[in-house]
Amino acid sequence: MARTFTLDEARSLMPSVIDDAGVLIAARADLAEIAFDRENAGVSTLGGIPEMKAIEARIEEILSTWTGQGIEVKGIAPVLIDFPAVLDGVSVRLCWIEGETELTWYHRTALGFAGRRPLR
Template identity: 70%
Template sequence: MDRIFTVDEGRALLPAVIEDARELIAARADLAELDFARRSGVRSELGGLPEIKGLQARIEEILGGWSEQGIEVKGIAPVLVDFPSVLDGVSVRLCWIEGERELSWYHRTELGFAGRRPL
């Protein structure tokens, strides 16, 4: 989907993205713990292979939901998403990273995260 977001549209979607990100972060941590336990040959109170597969499926579901909305997923550790946009006629990405409370940064599309600037 080639959606272009206004700043207001991106900001309106952000609370749902943050809520999904909280769930993704918890699943990511559980998955890391389960994987470590499995590789170390120890039992985990979190479960085993079925729980690993369930966590992986949930993470994919969250990421897929974002992609269906036109949100670009740039990373999951930390969670980093971009909302394609245009500011002053220039292609940009409204950029949000795990831990931020609002959508207040952007970067030119061709510059990536290193080119982040405040909105």
């Protein structure tokens, strides 16, 4: 059964989520740069296949940590995650996207990102 978060529980995880997201964002950029340089110049100052595999493993480790906590990963470019929750008897997702400094949005589960509303 999927975990359901209270708002306080989800917010308590945000400092580590934001830290991990920063690592993921940097890794994502390094991966893109290595791939681009290797395709266009044949080599990258950031490394080659072994470095790419290490970066991919680090990204997967972060994603696995989040999903292991019950967080739903919706995307990594940009990083978009949801915390399953119930507000006023309605199934919702507490929603955070890369660049936000705290957890202040939600959407009904059935509506997805387009239905985002600010938390009161």
